[in-house]
Amino acid sequence: MxxxxxxxxxxxxxxxxxxxxxxxxxxxxxxxxxxxxxxxxxxxxxxxxxxxxxxxxxASVDDIVIAVCSEVLGDVVETFESQGSAPAGTSHDGVFDEVAGALRSTDLVTPIAYLTRVLRTPDDEPSQRQAVVLLRAFTEVSERLSAEMLRRHPEAEELTTRLLVSSLIGGLVVLHTHWLAATGGSADAASRAVWDDLLDHLIQRTRDGYALTAPLGAPTS
The missing domain is CATH 1.10.10.60 (Homeodomain-like)
Known part of the structure; x- marks a missing residue:
């Protein structure tokens, strides 16, 4: 029965x-x-x-840590989950702008500084485990955000949407490395300014492409 x-x-x-x-x-x-x-x-x-x-x-302690990290990073997804469906007919450019806007408006420095602290080794050095955990956590956030964007934009092409979202979210892993080297992992105003500059660079390069350009912070003519 x-x-x-x-x-x-x-x-x-x-x-x-x-x-x-x-x-x-x-x-x-x-x-x-x-x-x-x-x-x-x-x-x-x-x-x-x-x-x-x-x-x-x-399955492992690392899986538990990744679950915690994914929740800490989940504000950017929850911003969209709390909203209704987007207007029909939005282009992929519109989807890009939504994701970029969410990344700019969400406080990511606080959770990333927290994760940097709790994932540090006893000798305060970055480790391969830290990199793997952060990458998997960002990947989970990317998958959640891709699913949410496809829910909001049912007319969007799935592969293009997933590539778009993963390009931005995956880029945050690279930003973390540069941000950590520049700030030591703090969450003060100067650290946030560094993060904002790096994020603007990521969004611009993802939107415009990766042809050879002047380095970040270099004067332009």
């Missing part, structure tokens, strides 16, 4: 509650100890679930 609908709903609710508890606990531990500072047992205890439950939801 198949399970009753209420029983299925209860199981789904419990699973969702456990999933949320694990992510919330991981966020708190990341903030307190960094990505290398806690164990699965500590995480399970804080989330009030078993170690087995943690691994029923996530």
């Amino acid at each position: 198949p399970p009753s609908e209420p029983a299925v709903d209860r199981r789904a609710q419990i699973r969702e509650r456990h999933h949320r508890a694990i992510i919330d606990a991981a966020g708190a531990l990341l903030d307190a100890k960094g990505a290398d500072g806690f164990t699965v047992d500590e995480l399970a205890k804080r989330a009030k679930v078993s170690r087995r439950t943690v691994f029923n939801h996530f």
Whole structure:
């Protein structure tokens, strides 16, 4: 006999509650100890679930960290998810302008500075793990944003839309490297100005192409 609908709903609710508890606990531990500072047992205890439950939801600690990072970076997607459908007939240029506008209007420095801090190694040096985690987190954001843009613009060509979104979101990974070298990962006014300049450069180059041009900050004739 198949399970009753209420029983299925209860199981789904419990699973969702456990999933949320694990992510919330991981966020708190990341903030307190960094990505290398806690164990699965500590995480399970804080989330009030078993170690087995943690691994029923996530294959590895890095997957949990990536889930937290994706949520931290998710404001740009939530901006669109809170809106209704866009007017019909919008061109791909219009989609580009929407995504570029969201990146410009969303405070990305605060979450990126946070992620830079919690993903640093004990010797305060960038690591391959940090790069991989950030890349996967940005990739998840890109996939969510692509899906949302296609929902808002059902007339848009899917491949072009996904390429457009991934070009901008993927570029943020490169911006992070340059921003970190220039600012040390701070979130003050000077750091935000550096980020804004880099973001403008990314948007301009993605829109206009990548022919050889003067370097960022160089005078133009």
